[in-house]
Amino acid sequence: MSNSAGSTVIQWPESLYHTFHRKPGGGQESTHYCPGCGHGVLHKLIAEAMDDLGIRERTIFLSPVGCSVFGYYYFNCGNVQVAHGRAPAVGTGVKRALPHSIVISYQGDGDLAAIGTSNILHAANRGESITVFFVNNAIYGMTGGQMAPTTLEGQRTSTTPRGRVIEETGYPLRMSELLSTLHAPVYIERVALTDAKHIMAARRAVRKALKAQVDGKGFSMVEVLSPCPIGWKMEPSKAKEWVKEHLMPAFPLGVYKDVIAEREPRVRSAPELNVEGVEELFAAEPTVERTGEPTWEGIAERYREPQIKIAGFGGQGVLFLGSLLANVALRKNFHVTWLPAYGPESRGGTANCNVVISQDPVASPMVSKPTVLMALNGPSLERFEPHLLPGGVLVYNSTLISQPPSRKDVEVVAVPATAVADELGHTRVANLVMLGAFLGHTGMFTQAEVEVTMDQTLKQAAMMELNRQAVERGFGSVG
Amino acid sequence: MTVVDKTVKGPTVLIQEDLCKGCGLCIDICPPGVLRQDSKLNHLGFHPAIYTGQWCNACGLCFYACPEPGAIVVIKPSREER
Amino acid sequence: MAVELVKGNDALLRGAVLAGCRTFYGYPITPSSEIAESAASVLPTLGGTFVQSECEVAAIQMVYGAASAGERVMTASSSPGISLKQEGISYLVGSELPAVIIDIMRGGPGLGNIAPAQGDYFQMVKGGGHGDYRLIVLAPNSPQEMCDLAMLAFELADRYRNPAVVLSDGFTGQMMEAVEFPPPVSELPEKEWAVRATAETAGNLINSIRLDPEELEEHVINLFAKYARIEAVEARWEEVQTEDAELVLVGYGFVSRLLKAALGRVRSRGLRVGMLRPITLWPFPSQRLRELADTAKGFLVAELSTGQMVEDVRLAVDGRRPVAFHGRYGGAVPSVDELVAAIEKAYPEEGRSA
Structure with a gap:
């Protein structure tokens, strides 16, 4: 009209x-x-x-x-x-x-x-x-x-x-x-x-x-x-x-x-590019400062270029243990990959991840024949012990695994990880005790290097002292 | 485009016969009943609606009943113009 | 230099954000849900949009709407979800809308399983929706490439007004590796054709109907002229030790990493083996494969499927050299040992004696 x-x-x-x-x-x-x-x-x-x-x-x-x-x-x-x-x-x-x-x-x-x-x-x-x-x-x-x-x-x-x-x-x-x-x-x-x-x-x-x-x-x-x-x-x-x-x-x-009369108007704002917001947001992500050339100098030949399998039950922090280890290596300028088992398999039941650390770019992140196995519970040991390469290292949580590994052709390290963690008052830091014990045993990375990496990558400052103690007790638990 | 005849003095309806599809809805709805179907066919092949020429009160209902955007224009001159 | 150890799926979403994408529509499905979860976490804090749609069909249509409005927009899913999106993908192409679609492939057919697989090559590269079209398909093999190729996908999609796909798998999505992120894109291309609810764009139409056969034929001719331009300049691939290779391995995505490990092993035994890894599955690096057929005596393709990409390798080689195939499927993944054995078997006799 x-x-x-x-x-x-x-x-x-x-x-x-x-x-x-x-x-x-x-x-x-x-x-x-x-x-x-x-x-x-x-x-x-x-x-x-x-x-x-x-x-x-x-x-x-x-x-x-x-x-x-x-x-x-x-x-x-x-x-x-x-x-x-x-x-x-x-x-x-x-x-x-x-x-x-x-x-x-x-x-x-x-x-x-x-x-x-x-x-x-x-x-x-x-x-x-x-x-x-x-x-x-x-x-x-x-x-x-x-x-x-x-x-x-x-x-x-x-x-x-x-x-x-x-x-x-x-x-x-x-x-x-x-x-x-x-x-x-x-x-x-x-x-x-x-x-x-x-x-x-x-x-x-x-x-x-x-x-x-x-x-x-x-x-x-x-x-x-x-x-x-x-x-x-x-x-x-x-x-x-x-x-x-x-x-x-x-x-x-x-x-x-x-209900037009009783509803408040609601107009969304249009999406924006907001470049500064992006930079700010991602600046908060945990990064590590890479330092030096990756070297295995001073590390026994059998521990070099490790193919690592870490396994336990869901909730033991197996995936975190793997990513922390990978970050420690990454900080030292090694090439690293971390690959989890994912999906329903990773919920409730067993969890495991593969970590490869190398001086060269990593081709396959899959670890089907590990040189290192960290087993945090019995079923994990049962499942992966047979795959460990002869001459490999088997670190196991002796608190939860009463039957010691049967393999005679591998190096076996018993760590009472859960017991130590319980002494610290937090069962869930057993994973860090395991990490400390593994690194202490192999000499692959130092306690100080783990601590610097944790400082750079972990957000929860409140947990830092407990984490540090757990790693320290791990290092201390092995000769 | 409909050309509005500005010379119109009273309320009126203009029907573009060549746009009319002869559905008759305008005729049905017209309160004074001043529209009817033409006996002739338009170029589309329909009997278009036409205005009988008087008593349109410019109520506009035919416009709203018509499915074609351009077939009907209704003009209601202001009092002064009448 | 600060670097981050990042999961492939997270790197991908971050790449999308760095590319200027602020809009995500999707439906959860393993193993791609993490991308949606990251989007849900990140985009709203940047003033962007995340909607968990009622279904995959709706998600891709929301993408269609946002793309019509000129947004850089994405969706992510996994094989069965991608099947459902095919309707919308065809419409996106028909209306020449840029959008980025992520497929984190899993085992099929049917509900299959959630293990990594490459059975979606046909549905993405050859077209899974109706009509004549191509999708730009990028195949990352690392978290770094999940970021880089996501960014590239947005760029190519906008440049050619065509959907672009990042075709990946559960392993590449789940694995962590060091990623160096580039700076965010600070300017986006103008899209005069979009409907922006402004006076200038009120005359614009986003449309895939062309009722007149001549008109539709012309549209398809134009699409394929565009595709010819893309094929001429956008093929990307990586080569490893192909210079003296008697046997060239061909694999994409996660499989290429396994092939590379196998290649390292057989090289140390004196076999002259190289690898070509297609980074773009479409356009496919056919020309380079043809050239390699001049020097190499054979090819071995490995896929997490019963053999889909191998067809494109065979078309490129055109019968001039034998093309062997090694596949695992249903979520199974070949071991490096297994690939070494496949290489030994496919290695040309004449090359062995040379």
Whole structure:
């Protein structure tokens, strides 16, 4: 509606193109819709509201799959054509990227209530600040009149040639009722495009739903009972009556939810590059200062270039033990890899990780034949002892493993790790006792080197003294 | 693009006959009943709606009932212009 | 120099953030969930967006929406989840939208298992969605490359307006290694084509429908002209001791590390073996493999599959040299010993005597 020279002129809204330049062929001033179709009416109501709210340029209109697949021929704003049923998901992506945008998700009954049911439900439940116009005409128009989730009992369609049988195909799905049970949506109303009273009620609902988004109130949906004369195989004036006589009783009109007034506006901020924030955030990550050239000088030949397997039960800090050892080596400029067993295997039951330390880049981080095995509990020893290479080192937690290892061709080091940790008052530092004992035994790295590494990589300052003591007791437990 | 006739003095409805698909919804909804279907076919092959020429009160309902964006324009001149 | 010992999955997310990605949509699945978890932790603190979607199908469509709006956006999943995303991937290509998709491959088919595998080569490199298209596919073999190739993926996706994939596996995602992170990207490319909810972009349309066959054919021709340009300049690979190689090993991702270990062993026994590791699976380094077929007498491909990439190696070598294959699948991983034996078996007789 516009005012021109003092006159009121009700005409073609600016938010609809006046020449449909994207529409192929001739007739670029008329739509592709059939005579008497509700889509054109709803398009005009939406466009008029866009004009009046002054939101055309910031509106992004999502065209679905269905008869309104070519919505972008008509709406004079940003347009995104989307996959069948996915408009609420696409709208989520658009709106969160552009919080100042007005996102219109225009969907039919197959799109919204069949293939896209989960998408509309979850977008509504997240309270995405978008406006959904849901055209319910109880049939699949574009594909030629097949059954829709909203098709009425007994209604003949090309896939219910004897009429819809409830026992076979379920009941007409009432989306407004369904979605209004959710907390997040602010406004849900069902309207009908029939007579003057109902069309003007639809006009008000369209404006209200868009206004709610302009005001940052959240998710709104207007379900529109709409005639499909061609799909229903009847004259337009008959189709309009059929909406009244058949659709409206099955899908009662009315406001199903309206909490617009009581909801506070919530407008997200747009994502930003925030380079300083990135630098700051990552500056806090634990790093080690690499020093010197990696050397095995002074370390016995058999301990060099170790392939280490560390195993225990979940909660013993096996993975942490491995990563600390890897960090100690990394600080000394060695090449290191750390590879855990992951997934359900790592939960509850046994946990293990592989650590490789080398002067050269590590090819394979997998340790199938370890030169070092640290076993923190019995099952771990049982499982991995056979794989240890002859001449390797086996460090085991003698507190929890009463049966000593049987291998005679490996070096065995018993460490009462859990007992020592208990003496320190914290069972869970048994892993650090193990690490200290292993390093003390092999001379691979010094206690001071472990402490510096812990200082550089561990965040919990409060635990530092306990950790230091555990490592120290480990070093002290071996000759 | 609809060209609005600025010379109109009373409330009126302008119908672009070549954009009309002859669905008749405007005729059904018109309270004073001043629209009717033309006996002639337009270039699309439909019998377009036409204005009988008087008693339009510019209520605008025909515009809202019409599925085509450009087929109907309703003009309600201000009091001064009348 | 400060370095960090970082998990592959974490390095990848960090690379994405350094590349300017502030938007992540995804659904949890082992072994890629850590990427989503990192995104959930990091992105909101930077003013970015993290949404755990209702399903994989929705996640990729949220990506479609954010990409339409011009965001650098990503999703991450693992094989079965990637299957579900294929619909949206095809739409992304059809609408020429840049986006980055991470696939941390696991054992299949079906629910399979969560162990590392490479059975998704076909679905990512050859197309798993409908229609004619290609995805840019990058295959890291270390945490450092998880970062670097994630960054590259965003760059290539934007440059060519096409989705780019980082195709990795559970081991590369889970392992830790030293990573040196580059500085963050401070400027992002302009995207005049995007819908930005502004007056300037109100005339823009993101669309994959082209009803007229001639129009769609022209669109596909344009896509493939673009793909020809990508193939000409974007193939990346690493070579190890190929100069005198009688036998060239070919493997990507985690397998390449196992092959490298095996290569070291057989070299010390005097076998002249080299390796070509494709870093881009598409575009595939076919030209370089063709050249190597001039000097090498044979090829051995190893994969964590029944043989998918091997088809591309065979196409490149075009019957001029034998191409042997060694595969493990279902989540099983070959030992280095096993690969050494495979190399011994594939090693050309004439090379042995030379």
